[in-house]
Amino acid sequence: EDITDTVVARQNLERSYKNEQELNEEIKIINEELAATNEELTASNEELIEYQHNLEIINANLTESEWRFKNLIKQAPVGICVINASNLIVQDVNDNYLYLVGRQREELENKLIWDSVPEATAVYAPIMNAVIDTGKPFFAKEHELHLLRNGKTEAVIVDFVYDPVFDSKGLVTMIMVLAIDVTDKVSARKNIEDVEERIRLAVEAAEIGTYDHNMITNVVLSSDRFDAIFDVKKPYTREDLLEAIHPEDRNIGYEARKLARKTGKLFYEARVIHKDESIHWMRVQGNVYYEDNVPVRLLGTVLDITEFKKLQQQKDDFISIASHELKTPITSLKASLQLLERQKNSPSPAMFPRLIDQSLRSMDRITELIDDLLNVSLMGQGNINLRKSEFNVGQMILESIDHVKIAAEYKLIVEGDHSLTVTADEHRISQVVSNFVNNAVKYAPNSEEIKISFAKVNDLIRIAVKDYGEGIETEKIPHLFERYYRADESNFQVSGLGLGLYISADIIKRHNGEIGAISEIGTGSEFWFTLPTN
Incomplete structure (x- = not known):
């Protein structure tokens, strides 16, 4: 029997079965791969969901952070302006910055910064560019800006910072400008400095020394004038200062400091x-x-009152001298009047005229002293008025010295151009000449000759009185025209209040002239003054 077809069919069937088994294996592998892929997709999807959730959180945080940043800028007590570094567009700005530059928000926000504030471009645009290029901040302290605020140019003093903001790559993305108006603060400080400077200048002008004594450590901080008054040089101790005080006065200082601890005041x-x-x-x-x-x-403070003490002593001496000077003629006048009283019913022909003359001389002396006192008083009040007129200089001098010529005790020599005239107060100028001559008589009694000269020197009339007495010591000459000063170099007991030369100096000064003295021991003295001819 032919079984070829059966064998072939069986073989085909076996091959089909084998192919089916192989196919099932492949399908199984594919299914396994699909299952693995599904698992991976599921995991990836979960990761994506988680990533999206995280991204939502990050976005929320960024939104909140941006809101907080904008709110921080808005509420900041200083002016803040955020500028994009790439295009210089203003991204955000707060009200304080807008007020500082005098702009409305729509004039600045989302606009090019230098278009919005053109008056600051020339100076500050290069600085901002340098900050962007280098990443280094720029700090400005008390810069004076001239800003167009509300339509008017105003000078504003500002402290500000250009602060770069970087991204993750280290690139400058923004410039944050922080600015504060310090105009009032600077103005207040300058006012305080001005006051302090005026006080310092006043203290220096008054030559007042200042000190700060730490009563716990005994350290003394002092000014240069303080050191000069004590005649000490830094460094020194408080004991050095106490050592400089006169031994007789140290107890005064000790008691004053002891009292100051209780009262709070030292003097x-x-x-x-x-x-x-x-x-x-x-x-x-x-x-x-x-x-x-x-x-x-x-x-x-410490003040040198040496000159004040000298003046005080001079005043005390003056009161004593004035009392003595007034008492002498008053006593003489009283004695003369008492004698006249006794003789009023039977006057003596020889005594009566002498008593009258003595009384008149006493009255003249009293009048002279009182006039000096009144003149000083008027000078102090600035009430001496000049009655100027044109007069002959030579004639005025002759009349001024007539009282000395009558006494015939001195030889008076008058030299000069007797045609010279000058416009001045004749009475006051005569008073100066008379003072000079009287001083020559008082202080140079051994000089039998007194020379009065007058001449025109350029645009001035110079009048001088020269004696040939003992002369005046050089160190006394600068003080001769001071109030109350008396230079009795020959030790003679002379009369007078020490006001004559002081009054004379004031009279010449009011005439815009000059006054002075030249003297040499053993050769005499010359007192002179000048008057402008015009």
């Missing part, structure tokens, strides 16, 4: 001995400051 006057052994007067004042009722600090 005393004492003498200071300088290194050259000269003695100077000083006035010390101060305020004590306390902590918990304990004195810890003493601030005060």
